Amino acid sequence: MIDQLRQRARELLETGQAAVVIGYGERAGDGRPVPLFVTQPAETARLVFTPACVDNLARYLTRKDVQALGRPALVATPPTIKAVAVLVQENQLAADGLVLIGVCCEAPGTAGTACALLAGATLAELEAEVAGRLRGQELTEAALARVAALEAQSADERWAFWEAEFARCIRCYACRQACPLCYCEQCIVEKNQPQWVPSSPHPLGNTLFHFYRAFHLAGRCVLCDACAEACPMDIPLGLLNRKLAREVRDNFAYEAGYDHTAPPAMASYRSSDQEAFIR
């Protein structure tokens, strides 16, 4: 599979269909997968793909310095493809503005499991393939077990839980920087006229930052867990994102990342939306 991947990358560069291939390489010394930007056909030999390759590379598509390299080809796992779908949906990318090399593993993160190229070439084809693999698998009872456990606790217990988690936050913004959908040139935390979110890493500032971020991702998050993996303090950000993703699914019958032509959940409405909570 890796030979096919490298061959495809090489062809894309040689024929000029892509100016850069964004994929995974291996760090010298311990072989940890790292993002790799290949502009020369000969360098495609450095591309790898293993179950350990879980970084969401769509993150780089909205970076100006990467865009300056020219038309990208992206080695895209299913969560990466979903992220691309949302970026296209939100007009940050054109669907034909990049080449996608779809890849997947039987069990991402688990060493030794089989990896393969996906069959699709266009975004629409890959979306369909990804939906076939993932749709209905992500917000299952098992995946939401920790969310449900928190929901079963009292409000005070939940508050205490999140207070303890947010107290560890050092406001490094690794979560934000790793997320393919946090692409604002100026984040809400960087606005100080007025200062909506204190920039200080005290409990109030941290709580507000995570509330804002979770809400800004509602209906957009593709559940890739790049944020949770990036967090150096092991804050379980995936819980917040999954909770809201489930609410969006249950209330609006919408899951982000499967159809770049669909109207985004939080930027659309139905007159029949439920309003039992409104007096």
Next chain:
Amino acid sequence: MAVLDQAAGAPAPDAVFEPRITAFVCNWCTYAGADLAGTSRLKYPANIRVIKLTCTGRIAPGFILKAFQEGADGVLVSGCHPGDCHYTSGNYYARRRWTIFRQLLDFAGIDSRRVQFSWVSAAEGRKWSELVGRVTEDVRALGPFSAFHAITRSCTGSEE
């Protein structure tokens, strides 16, 4: 001691707790309805401070969080009934936002009775006055939002 002062002065221990309610309302419906309550001499608790916006669609969830930061114990958000929005659809977008935002607050451990939503039209002065009364009593029963106010800004060097 919190870095910032909270409500001006602490109440005497046996005083009745007077909740501070912030209301974000739309100009065309709810604000007019509140105005009607006033001109009709309908009484409602003075615990409420009303902030007028052009449309509920303008209300960012950050406003609600800011209100709590600034000392509110409860927040009321109100606008035109679905179908009656002065800007056609602002309240529909708002409705979706509120649906998700209140789930976020609940998941974080904030009692959902502290943030309430309603549709109040320009003709519903009585509804407004009764609504404010009920929301005030709901929040009074919950007590001061001390959990949120207590997390205000503790930093190394302050005496926390």
Next chain:
Amino acid sequence: MATLLTSANLTALVGRALSQQYRVVGPRRDGELTLLAPLAAAEQLNLGVLMARNSIKEFFFPRCELLFHYTLGRGGVALREPADFPRTLIVGSRACDAASLERLDRLFGWDYRDSFYFKRREASTVVTVVCDRCDEACFCSSVGLDPRSAAGSDVLLVPLAAGGTYRVAAVTAKGEALLAEWADLFTAGEPGPERVAAPPVRFDQARAREFLADNFEHPLWQEQFRACLGCGTCTYLCPVCHCFDIVDEGSLAGGARLKNWDSCQFALFTRHTSGHNPRPGQDARWRQRLRHKFLYYPDRFGAAACVGCGRCERACPVGIGIREPLQALAGGAESVGGARRD
């Protein structure tokens, strides 16, 4: 003959310090992580990991520090400075952590003496446990340190190969005072072989500095660091990084001035109010980081602003860290691009 301390007595020492109202800071389990944090009980001390995710820097240079409260009233402006610099015992620092204190001392005592930092230094005693293990990310030996370095420590505890006991060395007068205060917990004895592990030298620091001095412009800056996300993980976990931001929080009636950690890796770090940003890309920001640590700081203060602890590499979301770039730089301009191949 040497002074010895058993692990059990180390725990007892922590217990005694706690009962005497010391703030005791040590590595403590927090879920899957081990973090340096104030201990509530001696049993929380966890010396079974290489090092905590965070460093001891935050107990001297806090993440968020109150500089003063202010209130505006009829009489004018009233300021209230913090007075809370608790007597602190740090147990379980590593030599790299402690060495960072020496570097921070020079910086915070340079052209402006940061009185709060030094009050915390005076109020703290640092007990370093010498490393009996290291990993691929460690490189203290490449920056002129080793696990037994005493810089910044008041007491060194060296683990003995026999297990369960440390050889104790007082480094400073403060360290001696600590040994005297709880003298009954220490014994005299033959130490026997020690169990200390040091990482191999991974690069030539002088060659890295040479590259930095000669290559302000170089394609490496763009190519090597394109994957960098521009978060603050490396700078915030680094025991030596010390950039900060001053913010005022409050209203006209009252509030506070705070000093918070800041990171040269954030996109807006050098953005001017005009909108101009002299370091607009991650290439320029990484160049600055490496030059600060391995050129500017050593030129001024004599040692690199890096202690080789490896925290940046372990925590970097995209696996960059600082070791690998330094190896590339030390390999020289001609070998850049070849540094990744084994």
